[in-house]
Amino acid sequence: MLVADLMTSQLRCLRETDSLADAVAAMQELFIRHIPVVDEAGRLAGLVTQRDLLSLEHKKDPTTPLRDIMRSDVATVSPDTPLRAAAETMIYNKYGCLPVVEAGGLVGIITETDFLKLAIFPIAPKRGD
Template identity: 50%
Template sequence: MLNVGDLMTTELFTLQTTDSLKTARSLMQLARIRHIPIVDEQKRFIGLLTHRNILEATISRFAEVDNTVQDEIDSGIPVKEIMRTDVRTVSPELRLRDAAEILFRHKYGCLPVVENETLVGIVTEADFLKLTITLLDAVEET
């Protein structure tokens, strides 16, 4: 039986509540990620910032605000103002099938993995897609 700990990503990009929206936007672009866990100094999980949160906090391109102005605005917005704190977390011992069902039923893009209040990983839709591809390849080989 596979558990979340078998699939989760453990090398994480995280931010703290005082980091700016500009920093978050840059991190998502550079790392090509859509979810950033927010932690405190002891790596305790506090919340989650998603690509959708960033889009909601962005001035519409129809407002004709150039990138320099948007960057200035983003620099003044701390992550704590737009992050989500009502986030479902799971333990590394949770069955992988149960985690997949949580993602599917609630339309979540990820589940932060927490053990003793400390962030230890994250499991995303992309992780499940990679697993599916691996399993499909294995089936085709037989």
């Protein structure tokens, strides 16, 4: 299996000019823990995580732009990366997610939750059964 088989491709992204408050609101609204930050061209510029926001929430002004607080040294994978390689990268580096980039553009994200779904759903009964 490849990253493309498991990644989430319908993403909620924010811009570098969006604020810390925007990121907090998006995470709460969508029940997510990672938000890719894109530049004007839609290329991955960085990543904001729930852990980052929790550590900054009372130290930074809520209007602080994401470009000032995002992680910009983000490891990425491509859609054709084997799942095992992506999982090993996440485990060994203690990453909660990896943005998926192809031809310079952000095309998805793969998270710990995606791997958990892969492990559970093939054996768990479907809801309503």
